Amino acid sequence: MTSRRRFLASTAAAAAAAVLAPHVASAQAAAARVVVVGGGFAGTTCARTLRKLDPALSVTLVEANADFVACPFSNEVIAGLRDLKQQQFGYTTLARDGVTLAHSSATAVDPGGRTVTLENGTRLSFDRLVLAPGIDLRWDGLPGYTQDAAERMPHAWKAGAQTLLLRRQLEAMDDGGVVVMSAPANPFRCPPGPYERASLIAYYLKTKKPKSKLILLDAKDAFSKQRLFQSAWAALYPGLLEWVGLSAGGKVTSVEPSSLTFITDFARHKAAVANVIPPQKAARIAELAGVADRTGWCPVDPSTFESTLQSGIHVIGDAAIMGAMPKSAFAANAQAKACAAAVVARLAGQGVAEPRLINTCYSLVAPDYGISVAGVYRPTNGQLADIAGAGGVSPLDADAAFRAQEALYAQGWFKTITAEVFG
């Protein structure tokens, strides 16, 4: 019960009676309603956890797609090492937990009236709303890169048709072709993702098209697991994978889709296959709900994930600003559980315990070469901050058996998390 609901209940009954016997008042009221928007790792985890924590809650998950296509491991699909079907998960198991599925997309949120309007015309009332909408690509963020351009220069940063398009382009490329990728400035979904992708495409080229080359143009000089990636590249893909950082002129300022060309301040790079990972922002519904700030992302309280811009609305996963915590599936899953606990506590009018959140990201540099980074985070000064000394990265000097073991752990992690969230 929120204090607001308790207030409504108390005005409906006699005020004195509600104060003397709040349990009677709450037992008579309808179940509290929580709407979760977005059926990815964050939203699906949150919806199911809410029902597990409080089976009396009415929980509706809003998701337009019939199936979820997971981004983790989709770089393996691009490199021809994995089938896209292994990335697809349905929502049929949600009913088992008593989560109602609304197969539509949210088109409007009224924070004051506490309603969400769906594309199919339905209006859902909520006591608390959880937005887990993921990202939108900024179509105004890189001159020349439009939705049409993405058919020639795929982003493949939302798994599905784009993933397969990039794979087909690589398969169709002649041996000797140059693959050019571009990575954006921070923040963006999956910080190690561009480097894992470059690695696995390099693996594909090395094994299938050895005369080819990959150039990764980067708007940054530093990136996640950089030393591990760079030492692996030097060992596995010398002369095949070239990373060009910001200070070496790697920032792409525009693209020319007609000629598959990337333009920087200092050079033009013509590609045989072009992969543009464009700048990103929280998905549009976050902006419509008034929870996104000028950066395009959503600031939240680090203990409850409640928006700092709109009360009663929580934001989790890639759409939110989480301080030091990266935008990853593991992080989204961890935030979703802590958020569910906070929502249940708030509805009961209770305080929220300060959470500790864990993230782990595995990256494959080759099918049998895995590296990882782990971090533990706690709310500090309104942000999630890294707890120094907790977590860490794979050792720089590990042997091949260690890397192979980590690649297995990565597979195990994916099976575990998808079984937990969608199984």
Add this chain to the structure above:
Amino acid sequence: MGNALINVPGTVKRGEAFEIKALISHPMETGFRAGTNGTLIPRNIIQRFTCTYNGVEVFNLVLSPAIAANPFIAFFTVATESGKLVLRWTGDDGFSAEETAPITVTS
């Protein structure tokens, strides 16, 4: 040290504005930070950037400790005759780097 990239058009029209872009790899140490042993880390920045054309200075910048590492500099100029453009960076600890580019002026 000092690894500079420049972008200067090889051919320009007489009297028409064109852009010059320059990016140099260089650390940025303000001189205000203490190291782990408690002593100040010496300042290490680029102090001055100049652009001369046929020996005449056409543009210069004086940089301070708030400048970014790897500063990116872009500006416009016009040329009335063909010649040699010289970009020069100088900084702390005797740092110096130079890049040159010929420009042909057409009418």
